[in-house]
Amino acid sequence: MISFRRETRAAWEVWTVTGRMDTQTADTAEAAGMRSLRNSSKMAINMQELNYISSAGLRVLLRLAKQAKAEGKQLVLCGAVGLVKEVLEESGMDMLFTIKEAVDELD
Amino acid sequence: MAENKIMTQSDWKCFSALPEAYGQILNTVTTAARQSGLSEQLQMKLELGAEEAVVNIIKHAYGTASGCIWIRTSYDAEKFVLEIADSGKRFNPLKHTQQQGKELGIDKRQPGGYGVQFMKWIFDELDYKYDKFKGNNANHLMLVLKYK
Numbered sequence: 442m443i444s445f446r447r448e449t450r451a452a453w454e455v456w457t458v459t460g461r462m463d464t465q466t467a468d469t470a471e472a473a474g475m476r477s478l479r480n481s482s483k484m485a486i487n488m489q490e491l492n493y494i495s496s497a498g499l500r501v502l503l504r505l506a507k508q509a510k511a512e513g514k515q516l517v518l519c520g521a522v523g524l525v526k527e528v529l530e531e532s533g534m535d536m537l538f539t540i541k542e543a544v545d546e547l548d
Numbered sequence: 549m550a551e552n553k554i555m556t557q558s559d560w561k562c563f564s565a566l567p568e569a570y571g572q573i574l575n576t577v578t579t580a581a582r583q584s585g586l587s588e589q590l591q592m593k594l595e596l597g598a599e600e601a602v603v604n605i606i607k608h609a610y611g612t613a614s615g616c617i618w619i620r621t622s623y624d625a626e627k628f629v630l631e632i633a634d635s636g637k638r639f640n641p642l643k644h645t646q647q648q649g650k651e652l653g654i655d656k657r658q659p660g661g662y663g664v665q666f667m668k669w670i671f672d673e674l675d676y677k678y679d680k681f682k683g684n685n686a687n688h689l690m691l692v693l694k695y696k
Contacts, residue, residue, distance in 0.1 A: 464570055464603050493592060495599045496662035506654050524592045531669050532662050533650025 442466050445473045447480075453547050454481030455519075459490035462498025471501045478505060482514045487544050489520035494528050506537060519544045555624040556584070560682075562616035565606050565634060569617070573602050576619055577630060584623035586695065594628060594693050597670035600663035601632055601641070601689060609636025609687070618681070627672075630691045635684040640676045641667070642689075667691065 443466040446457045456477040462470050478484050486502070502518075509516035517539040521529055529535045541547060558580060563569040577598045581591045605617055618633040641664050667674060673692035681688060 463599060464567070493595070495596055495603075496666060497599075497603070499662055503654075503657055510654050524589070524596065528596070528666070531666065533652070536650055537654055537657065 443470060445470075445477075447477055449481075450485075450544060450547060452481075452483050453544075454478075454484045455487050455544055455547075456484060457487040457490060461493040462491060462501060463493060463495045464497040467497040467501050470498065471504060474501060474505050475508065478508060478512075478514065478516070484509065484514065485517050485519050485541070485544060485547055487519045488525055489522070489543070491521070491525050492523065494525045496532075499528070499532055499534060502534060502538075515539075517541055517547070519547070553624060555622050557622040558620055560618045560620045560633070562618055565610050565615050565617045565636065567606055570599075570602060570606065573617065573619060574598060577621060580621035580623070581628060584628050586623075586628055586693075590628075590693065590695065593670045594630070597667050597691060597693070598630055600666050601630075601691065604641050604663055605632060605634050605636075605639075605687070605689075608639045608641075609634040611637070618686075626695055628693045628695075630693075632689045632691075633681050633686045635681065635686040638678050638685070639687055640678070642674055642676050672696075 443460040443462065448455050454477055456474060506516055519541040520543050561576065563573050574595060578591060578595055581594050586594065609615060615634060615636050620631040622629040644664055671691040672694045675690040677688050678685060679688060
């Protein structure tokens with residue numbers, strides 16, 4: 442239902458999330474995301490392979506954003522498409538985060 | 549066309565109002581959505597709206613007691629209808645929107661409150677009533693998604 446992978450890209454910790462961020466996977470996602478955030482001062486969540494997100498998934502993003510802010514870290518979202526992109530826009534999350542079309546745009 | 553008026557309707561099905569049943573409930577809804585011929589894009593949206601509605605009921609309806617979440621799906625050539633009923637605590641989710649301003653910064657954003665907002669975004673018609681259902685008073689939510 443959900444899987445993660447981590448890679449380093451220049452100064453960025455890129456956390457790729459595949460599958461669904463929903464009520465059933467939110468706790469797993471939050472724990473994995475927090476681990477990834479601890480590893481770097483610049484974290485990018487790559488959503489290219491994420492095909493579904495609900496309010497439970499948004500809560501994870503919001504908690505990560507609050508944590509990143511508290512620790513003075515940078516957090517950006519990359520590659521959201523389709524329904525995931527629409528949900529980010531509808532919730533106004535796109536105004537909270539720096540959004541990149543793809544991980545290639547990370548500087 | 550006359551045949552377009554025909555509505556295919558499932559029977560009411562009872563699922564236990566527990567987080568573990570959520571997968572089964574969504575599966576029932578998405579199976580009906582596929583049969584209805586809803587586009588893949590709208591199927592995903594329906595799934596999102598159904599998740600938000602069902603999660604809300606699992607959280608609020610019965611507290612620690614057990615009970616049913618009743619689900620019925622119907623569709624015709626123009627719309628898909630999802631009905632959800634429970635005989636738990638009287639609760640109208642449509643009145644509990646705490647829509648968060650899109651301009652709010654990270655510190656002011658609350659982690660909750662998006663569920664009902666998404667339901668209102670996704671469904672074209674939302675109706676709540678509290679009435680008799682299978683011999684008990686029940687919350688009855690009717691959510692309509694038009695094919696557009």
